Amino acid sequence: MNYEKEVFEKASKIKALVLDVDGVMTDGSLVFDENGVEYKTFNAKDGQGIVMLNKTGFVTAIITARQNGTVRHRFNNLGMTKLVEGCKNKIAALKDLMVEYNLKPEEIAYMGDDLPDICCLKVVGLPACPHDAVEEVQNYACYITSKNGGRGAVRELCDLILKATGNYNGIVGAIINKD
Numbered sequence: 001m002n003y004e005k006e007v008f009e010k011a012s013k014i015k016a017l018v019l020d021v022d023g024v025m026t027d028g029s030l031v032f033d034e035n036g037v038e039y040k041t042f043n044a045k046d047g048q049g050i051v052m053l054n055k056t057g058f059v060t061a062i063i064t065a066r067q068n069g070t071v072r073h074r075f076n077n078l079g080m081t082k083l084v085e086g087c088k089n090k091i092a093a094l095k096d097l098m099v100e101y102n103l104k105p106e107e108i109a110y111m112g113d114d115l116p117d118i119c120c121l122k123v124v125g126l127p128a129c130p131h132d133a134v135e136e137v138q139n140y141a142c143y144i145t146s147k148n149g150g151r152g153a154v155r156e157l158c159d160l161i162l163k164a165t166g167n168y169n170g171i172v173g174a175i176i177n178k179d
Contacts, residue, residue, distance in 0.1 A: 006142070007126075007142055007143050007160070008160075008163075008164050009164075010106075010125050010126045010142060010143075010164075011109070011126055011143075011160050011161050011163075011164030011165070012164040012165055012166075013106050013107055013125055013126075014058070014107060014108065014109045014125065014126055014161045014164070014165065015058060015059060015101075015103060015107040015108070016058060016059035016060070016061065016081075016097070016101060016103050016107060016108045016109070017050070017053055017058060017059070017060050017061070017108075017109045017110075017111070017157070017158065017161065018061045018062075018063055018094065018097065018108060018109070018110045018111075018120070018124070019060075019061070019062050019063075019110075019111050019112075019154060020062075020063065020064060020111065020112040020113060020114075020116075020117050021040075021062060021064040021066065021068075021071055022040075022064070022066065022113075023112075023113035023114055023130065023132075023133070023149040023150070024111050024112060024113050024129075024130060024149045024150070024153065024154065025042055025043075025046060025062070025074070025149070025150060025154060026040045026041060026042060026149065026150040027041065027148065027149055027150035027151060028113070028132075028149055028150065029041070038066075038068050038070065039070065040068065040070045040071065040074075041150065042074050042150070043150055043151060043152055043154070043155070045152050045155040046150075046152060046153070046154035046155045046158075047074075047077075047078055048155065049154055049155035049156075049157070049158025049159060050078045050080060050154065050158060051078055051079065052158060052162060052167075052171045052172075052175070053158050053161065053162065054078070054079050054080065054081070055171055055174075056162065056165075056167040056170070056171050058161070059081045059082065059097075059101050059103070060078070060080040060081050060082075061080065061081055061082035061083070061084070061097055062075055062080065062082070062083050062084065062085070063084045063087050063090050063093045063094065063097075063120070064084070064085050064086075064087060065086070065087055065088060065090075065116060066085065066086070067085045067086040068085070071083070071085060072085070081101075082097060082100070082101075084096075084097070090116055090117065090119055090120050091119040091120055091123065094108070094110070094120050094123065094124075104125075105123050105124055105125055106124075106125030107125060108123075108124040108125055108126070109124065109125070109126035109127075109128060109157060109161060110123075110124040110126070110127055110128065111128045111129060111130070111153070111154065111157055112129060112133070112137060113129055113130050113132070113133040113134065113137055113149050114133070114134050114137060115134065115136060115137070117129075117137060118136065118137060118140050121137065121140040121141060122140060126142065126143060126161075127140055127141045127142055127143070128141050128142070128143040128144070128145065128157050129141040129143075129144055129145070129153075130144075130145050130147065130148050130149035130150075130151075130153035131144060131145050131146055131147055131148050131153065132148040132149055133149070143157065143160065145157060
C-alpha cells in the first residue's frame with residue numbers, strides 16, 4: 001500500500017490505537033434475537049491486526065457507547081489493553097486513557113465512523129475512519145481506509161501503524177516462522 005507521506009509520518013508516532021465498535025470493528029449491523037440479546041460479527045483479519053499491535057507493545061483500546069457481552073468477549077479474546085463501554089462522553093474517556101497510559105494526543109490513532117466519534121478525531125494525532133464512515137467523520141479523518149467497517153478497515157490501519165513504526169516486518173516474520 002502506498003501511503004501519503006504526511007499520514008505515514010503521523011503513523012510513525014503512534015503508541016496507542018483506540019477504536020469505536022459499531023461501524024468500525026463491526027459493519028454496524030445490530031442483530032437481536034427475540035429475547036433482545038444482541039449479536040455482533042467481527043472480522044478475523046481485524047483481530048489479527050490488533051493482536052500484532054499488542055505483541056509489539058502498543059496500547060489497544062475500545063471506547064464504545066454500548067454495553068455488550070460480545071464486545072467484552074472480543075476485547076478479552078484479543079488481549080486488548082483497555083475497554084470503556086457504556087460511554088456517553090468519548091472525549092472524557094480518551095483523556096482519561098491519555099492520563100492512565102501517559103500518552104500525548106499525537107501518539108494516539110483513533111478510528112470512528114459516526115458523529116459521536118468526531119470529538120476524539122479532532123484531538124488525536126492520527127484520526128482515521130473506515131471507507132463507509134459518514135461524510136462528517138470523513139472530513140475530520142486524515143486517513144480513510146479502502147475497506148469498510150467490520151470488513152478489514154481496522155487491519156488496514158494496524159498495518160499502516162506497524163509499517164510506519166518499523167514493527168511490521170518483525171511481527172509478520174515472527175508469525176510466519178513460528179514453529
